[in-house]
Amino acid sequence: MAVFKHSSDSALVAPGEGRLGHAPRGHPALPEGKVGVVLANLGTPDATDYWSMRRYLGEFLSDRRVVDYPRWLWQPLLQLVILIRRPFVSGKAYRSIWNQGLDESPLLTITREQTAKLATRLESAFGDRVEVDFCMRYGNPSTDSVLRRLQARGCERILFFPLYPQYGSPTTATACDQVFRTLMTLKWQPSVRTVPAYYRHPDYLEALAGSVREAYEAAQTAPEVLVASYHGVPKRYLDAGDPYYCHCRQTTRLLQEALGMSDEAIETTFQSKFGPEEWVGPATVERVAALAREGRRHIAVISPAFAADCVETLEEIQQEIRDAFLAAGGETFTYVPCLNARDDHVAALEAIARQELAGWL
Ligand SMILES: C=CC1=C(C)c2cc3[nH]c(cc4nc(cc5[nH]c(cc1n2)c(C)c5CCC(=O)O)C(CCC(=O)O)=C4C)c(C)c3C=C
Ligand SMILES: [Fe+2]
Numbered sequence: 324m325a326v327f328k329h330s331s332d333s334a335l336v337a338p339g340e341g342r343l344g345h346a347p348r349g350h351p352a353l354p355e356g357k358v359g360v361v362l363a364n365l366g367t368p369d370a371t372d373y374w375s376m377r378r379y380l381g382e383f384l385s386d387r388r389v390v391d392y393p394r395w396l397w398q399p400l401l402q403l404v405i406l407i408r409r410p411f412v413s414g415k416a417y418r419s420i421w422n423q424g425l426d427e428s429p430l431l432t433i434t435r436e437q438t439a440k441l442a443t444r445l446e447s448a449f450g451d452r453v454e455v456d457f458c459m460r461y462g463n464p465s466t467d468s469v470l471r472r473l474q475a476r477g478c479e480r481i482l483f484f485p486l487y488p489q490y491g492s493p494t495t496a497t498a499c500d501q502v503f504r505t506l507m508t509l510k511w512q513p514s515v516r517t518v519p520a521y522y523r524h525p526d527y528l529e530a531l532a533g534s535v536r537e538a539y540e541a542a543q544t545a546p547e548v549l550v551a552s553y554h555g556v557p558k559r560y561l562d563a564g565d566p567y568y569c570h571c572r573q574t575t576r577l578l579q580e581a582l583g584m585s586d587e588a589i590e591t592t593f594q595s596k597f598g599p600e601e602w603v604g605p606a607t608v609e610r611v612a613a614l615a616r617e618g619r620r621h622i623a624v625i626s627p628a629f630a631a632d633c634v635e636t637l638e639e640i641q642q643e644i645r646d647a648f649l650a651a652g653g654e655t656f657t658y659v660p661c662l663n664a665r666d667d668h669v670a671a672l673e674a675i676a677r678q679e680l681a682g683w684l
């Protein structure tokens with residue numbers, strides 16, 4: 324039977340002893356000393372209808388880490404202009420890629436699969452001292468609900484792992500903000516570590532390189548250029564100290580080295596521009612058309628900033644960007660899928676997690 328030790332007792336339940344006590348009325352139960360590992364991704368709408376899309380986009384685009392205009396300027400524009408039309412346009416894009424079998428977005432399906440595989444690996448090493456779960460920054464499962472669930476299951480320590488290889492304030496920083504918001508509401512906070520960006524981690528780079536080699540072997544015609552297309556950010560964010568652009572450039576350079584490619588065989592571009600402001604470039608959609616006009620008939624596109632295929636890759640790259648290349652005279656367009664739940668990707672995530680868990684397990 325579990326033994327409760329009050330915090331004023333001399334023999335406290337030590338981390339890892341695995342005993343959850345029943346507290347006297349009104350006293351907190353002492354946790355079991357487990358460690359939680361939480362994979363975090365961006366989020367996704369619950370469904371593709373107008374109101375589900377509006378709710379999701381409203382939450383996402385109200386985040387000042389994503390769009391940092393002053394509230395008095397942005398909210399009227401967002402609520403009265405953008406959220407009238409955009410849910411229809413984005414809803415159509417999501418419908419074209421929706422996982423009909425599970426009635427959810429591919430990002431959610433893939434993140435769940437990554438979590439299950441990572442759980443198998445970590446549990447085989449550490450048994451039930453570790454709990455692996457996932458959360459989303461926007462939509463469900465929410466960061467708050469997952470942190471509370473892990474704490475209720477006895478996690479005294481939590482490793483929070485944002486699945487963004489390149490650090491970005493609209494992605495990594497806001498994911499961590501959301502963790503800290505939950506901590507601010509707790510009387511008893513778990514200890515929390517956040518996993519740093521892994522844009523140059525050798526295992527991540529090797530998994531990327533492996534995925535390129537496989538796609539090149541399977542391609543009908545050998546691609547002449549590999550376009551590494553990253554989600555863009557406003558140029559102002561870079562000027563204000565966000566390292567995202569530099570991390571992206573470094574990932575491409577290291578991937579080039581891993582693949583032994585010449586400077587002409589690989590390029591960095593940025594996609595998904597939103598609004599009238601200047602974003603970092605060159606824009607993928609323009610660059611692939613220019614490549615076709617320059618006489619490159621066969622290209623491949625990879626998306627190293629996304630840990631999982633999502634609307635930005637399955638719809639924007641594989642439909643919009645592919646069409647732009649073919650319309651400009653291109654002939655074969657090879658899409659290199661995101662690392663998703665590939666074994667070498669999950670092994671890389673495990674290696675990174677173990678590194679950051681040092682001293683905890
Ligand atoms: C409005 C500004 C946006 C910034 C800045 C931004 C940065 C950014 N985003 C990702 C990763 C993802 N974004 C995704 C979708 C998405 N992104 C924006 C806007 C900004 N992103 C919108 C409006 C949307 C929704 C789709 C649409 O309406 O076009 C996704 C996909 C989510 C999914 O469910 O499939 C990801 C992933 C990064 C890496 C990044 C820069 C650091
Ligand atoms: Fe985005």
Ligand SMILES: [Fe+2]
Pocket residue numbers: 595634635639
């Ligand atoms: Fe997009």
